[in-house]
Amino acid sequence: MKDKCVLCGGTLKKKLVNYEIYGKSIGKFSALVCDSCGEQWFDEKTSKKIQEVEKKKGLFGLSVETKVSYSGNSLIIRVPKNLAEFMNIKKETRVTLYPENKDKICVMIK
Ligand SMILES: [Zn+2]
Incomplete structure (x- = not known):
């Protein structure tokens, strides 16, 4: 074949x-x-x-759709629990956001 x-x-x-x-x-x-x-x-x-x-291995379903919401003058993007745990990010974790292109925002964890 x-x-x-x-x-x-x-x-x-x-x-x-x-x-x-x-x-x-x-x-x-x-x-x-x-x-x-x-x-x-x-x-x-x-x-x-x-x-x-x-x-x-907990690697399934890490790619999810989430909705943007408001808080004051900022927009909030919620990170689901399983993704937060995988990335080891918590409340107060400092991250850097930057646009990779018009369709993609990157979140860099320090
Ligand atoms: Zn080919």
Whole structure:
């Protein structure tokens, strides 16, 4: 079976790849890797396995939608508890905000 990469038409080869999320490696998983653009494709079973490991390590569901609200003249963006714990930020933690582009604000923790 020869698979082609849907992004660039390159040849896909089965490889064991190191899977990283939020800068943390969670192990090696079998993937089809494009020899041209490097894109990695996981089958459904492997994706489920990755999700299970993410859940176990508390890395699952850290990407969430949140609403902006008001406080005086400032806007407040709420950080959900699981994300705050993962980032180790608490009340009074000093952070620096800066725009990366028009769609993205970065929060740097000191
Ligand atoms: Zn490709």
